[in-house]
Amino acid sequence: MSTPVLSIRDLAVGFDTDGGLLRAVDGVSFDVPRGTTLGIVGESGCGKSVTAFSIMRLLPQPSGRILGGRIEFHDNGRSEDLATVDPEEMHRIRGNRIGMVFQEPLSALNPVQTIGRQLSEVLLLHRTNDKRQALAMAVEILGKVGIPSPEIRVAEYPHQLSGGMRQRVVIAMALACKPALMIADEPTTALDVTIQAQILELMQELQRELGMSIILITHDLGVIAEMCDEVVVMYAGRVAESGPVARIFSHPSHPYTRGLLSSIPRLTTPGKARLNVIEGMVPTLAELPAGCRFQNRCPFRVDACSNQPPIETIQDKHEVACHRWRELPPFA
Amino acid sequence: MSQDRKTSGKSGPLLEVKDLHMHFPVREGVFRRARHWCRAVDGVSLTVGRGETIGLVGESGCGKSTLGRCIVRLLKPTSGKITFEGTDLTHLRQRELRPHRRHVQMVFQDPVDSLNSRHTVGQTLAEPFQIHRIGDARWRRTRVKELLEKVGLPGSAAERYPFEFSGGQRQRIGIARAIALEPSLIICDEPVSALDVSIQSQVLNLLLDLQRDMNLSYLFIAHNLAVVKHVSDRIAIMYLGRIVEHASSETIHRNPRHPYTRALLSAILEPDPTLNRQRIVLQGDVPSPISPPSGCPFHTRCPHVTDRCRTEVPLLREAAPGHQVSCHYDL
Numbered sequence: 001m002s003t004p005v006l007s008i009r010d011l012a013v014g015f016d017t018d019g020g021l022l023r024a025v026d027g028v029s030f031d032v033p034r035g036t037t038l039g040i041v042g043e044s045g046c047g048k049s050v051t052a053f054s055i056m057r058l059l060p061q062p063s064g065r066i067l068g069g070r071i072e073f074h075d076n077g078r079s080e081d082l083a084t085v086d087p088e089e090m091h092r093i094r095g096n097r098i099g100m101v102f103q104e105p106l107s108a109l110n111p112v113q114t115i116g117r118q119l120s121e122v123l124l125l126h127r128t129n130d131k132r133q134a135l136a137m138a139v140e141i142l143g144k145v146g147i148p149s150p151e152i153r154v155a156e157y158p159h160q161l162s163g164g165m166r167q168r169v170v171i172a173m174a175l176a177c178k179p180a181l182m183i184a185d186e187p188t189t190a191l192d193v194t195i196q197a198q199i200l201e202l203m204q205e206l207q208r209e210l211g212m213s214i215i216l217i218t219h220d221l222g223v224i225a226e227m228c229d230e231v232v233v234m235y236a237g238r239v240a241e242s243g244p245v246a247r248i249f250s251h252p253s254h255p256y257t258r259g260l261l262s263s264i265p266r267l268t269t270p271g272k273a274r275l276n277v278i279e280g281m282v283p284t285l286a287e288l289p290a291g292c293r294f295q296n297r298c299p300f301r302v303d304a305c306s307n308q309p310p311i312e313t314i315q316d317k318h319e320v321a322c323h324r325w326r327e328l329p330p331f332a
Numbered sequence: 333m334s335q336d337r338k339t340s341g342k343s344g345p346l347l348e349v350k351d352l353h354m355h356f357p358v359r360e361g362v363f364r365r366a367r368h369w370c371r372a373v374d375g376v377s378l379t380v381g382r383g384e385t386i387g388l389v390g391e392s393g394c395g396k397s398t399l400g401r402c403i404v405r406l407l408k409p410t411s412g413k414i415t416f417e418g419t420d421l422t423h424l425r426q427r428e429l430r431p432h433r434r435h436v437q438m439v440f441q442d443p444v445d446s447l448n449s450r451h452t453v454g455q456t457l458a459e460p461f462q463i464h465r466i467g468d469a470r471w472r473r474t475r476v477k478e479l480l481e482k483v484g485l486p487g488s489a490a491e492r493y494p495f496e497f498s499g500g501q502r503q504r505i506g507i508a509r510a511i512a513l514e515p516s517l518i519i520c521d522e523p524v525s526a527l528d529v530s531i532q533s534q535v536l537n538l539l540l541d542l543q544r545d546m547n548l549s550y551l552f553i554a555h556n557l558a559v560v561k562h563v564s565d566r567i568a569i570m571y572l573g574r575i576v577e578h579a580s581s582e583t584i585h586r587n588p589r590h591p592y593t594r595a596l597l598s599a600i601l602e603p604d605p606t607l608n609r610q611r612i613v614l615q616g617d618v619p620s621p622i623s624p625p626s627g628c629p630f631h632t633r634c635p636h637v638t639d640r641c642r643t644e645v646p647l648l649r650e651a652a653p654g655h656q657v658s659c660h661y662d663l
Contacts (some may be wrong), residue, residue: 043528162617192391193599194614201613222601245605263533264603265562267585275533281498
């Protein structure tokens with residue numbers, strides 16, 4: 001088996017606040033196999049976006065910092081630990097070997113620069129010194145992400161484009177240098193459903209063509225089911241469960257994953273029936289319980305849950321952090 | 333007193349909207365003349381029965397929220413008729429509207445913007461009683477506590493401020509405010525789309541429980557067809573200010589007739605990787621309601637488009653009993 005493009009081991013990320021250091025990500029480990037899509041799913045505050053920003057070394061400064069762990073990036077036969085790499089080297093990797101797509105395309109684009117200028121900027125930084133050539137490359141990339149008449153669009157400003165078109169531009173910027181890894185943070189959350197379908201299809205096509213790996217961060221299990229090969233379920237800064245998508249959806253083994261899967265209204269659920277719920281709400285980072293962080297909402301809680309559960313392998317790549325995974329009833 | 337109202341005039345529908353238009357002027361130039369009109373709602377008719385939930389589905393800019401705002405008369409419609417419990421609300425002035433306001437309430441999408449951050453939750457919830465001069469201060473305090481408990485919050489929440497609550501709790505406060513005056517109809521405008529997955533189901537359950545306990549009717553506006561299908565008896569699909577299909581939620585799910593409804597259904601991503609459905613990916617964007625396409629408003633994106641669709645506007649016709657669709661063809 002080839003080496004994964006990215007291996008994260010025991011990543012811990014914290015933020016300095018008035019109330020002291022808050023650990024937003026705590027002991028997170030996962031691999032992104034080459035050419036595949038890994039999903040990270042969880043609710044607000046679970047640490048999924050912080051993980052992504054740590055990989056890009058774009059944590060808010062000066063409050064955010066990586067407290068420990070390794071982020072190994074294996075690219076072109078070289079390995080680098082992005083958690084400790086110096087800023088100049090990171091500058092070379094960011095936007096070049098790792099591209100990023102953000103949730104809100106309007107705030108990811110500069111409103112006072114044309115699309116062409118913003119795209120050329122990436123190319124001038126990493127690929128070429130010739131402005132003309134950069135612009136020609138920009139036109140080509142815009143065509144590739146499905147923007148009609150790209151030679152006219154390069155001269156336009158972000159406000160002249162629709163939400164879906166803007167997101168295509170952001171994807172074009174992330175892919176401009178043909179990166180080994182693309183990180184997409186909620187790329188379709190701000191878009192309408194028919195436009196979401198277009199963007200997801202585009203991402204799949206581009207992945208096939210360029211052979212890159214994708215980390216897809218979302219709160220939407222439907223997007224995970226559609227797009228991903230493997231999934232990491234995060235809760236309150238830790239990994240609750242991870243594994244191949246088909247396996248996680250058919251045999252969810254963490255009570256949180258089960259709760260999420262059974263609380264979503266589906267087309268096939270009988271109308272107006274009460275939905276299953278996960279009681280309570282996500283604890284804030286300042287008031288995390290000792291031990292398993294899901295314990296105060298968990299229907300299977302026992303005394304042992306006040307100790308942190310180890311990550312255990314169920315089979316193959318399917319891992320879970322729950323003391324009681326063996327005893328849970330079969331998932332219906 | 334509320335009992336009398338709910339039993340009187342039981343024969344007709346609770347709410348009837350007929351051929352409603354809401355056109356906004358697009359002003360340009362030095363004299364701010366209206367050069368164009370944005371046809372946000374363009375001839376919508378629907379009814380809501382007692383205890384019934386009508387789902388209103390469509391993408392951004394389809395006019396679904398504008399329709400909701402017209403019904404609560406936050407907006408004065410350009411033309412058409414809104415009849416609530418037999419009274420024509422369309423042309424009433426603000427003052428004349430007041431007695432009706434307590435029967436039609438609204439829950440907004442963003443529970444942060446819709447609550448006054450300088451008022452305690454108790455003050456916010458007591459305000460409807462002050463406006464309608466119901467009870468004294470002591471009665472109101474007891475009533476506020478009851479309301480909070482009804483939506484699953486502790487009575488002590490009354491002394492706290494909105495920022496002290498999570499998104500899901502704030503939405504519960506918004507719902508408590510909406511039910512304070514025991515309305516018969518609540519317009520819910522994307523009530524769960526800003527909430528986390530595990531909180532969405534809690535709020536949906538609360539809305540279903542309240543409907544059963546209080547015999548409420550809902551107009552449930554949302555873009556997520558799976559959520560809407562779960563709570564609604566009937567669903568109306570909107571596109572560019574018009575209803576393109578209207579049927580019971582089971583029929584919309586099992587036998588959609590309009591190509592737009594079919595595309596919306598196929599764009600739902602079900603959390604099940606074993607499903608391998610053929611997806612209908614619509615090309616292009618929703619056209620602007622300022623210059624809608626000629627003929628069928630959907631023809632620019634429709635996979636089945638013919639010449640007839642480009643020129644002739646399809647009428648909303650009865651394709652089967654209780655199933656209306658606005659398409660020239662039986663697909």
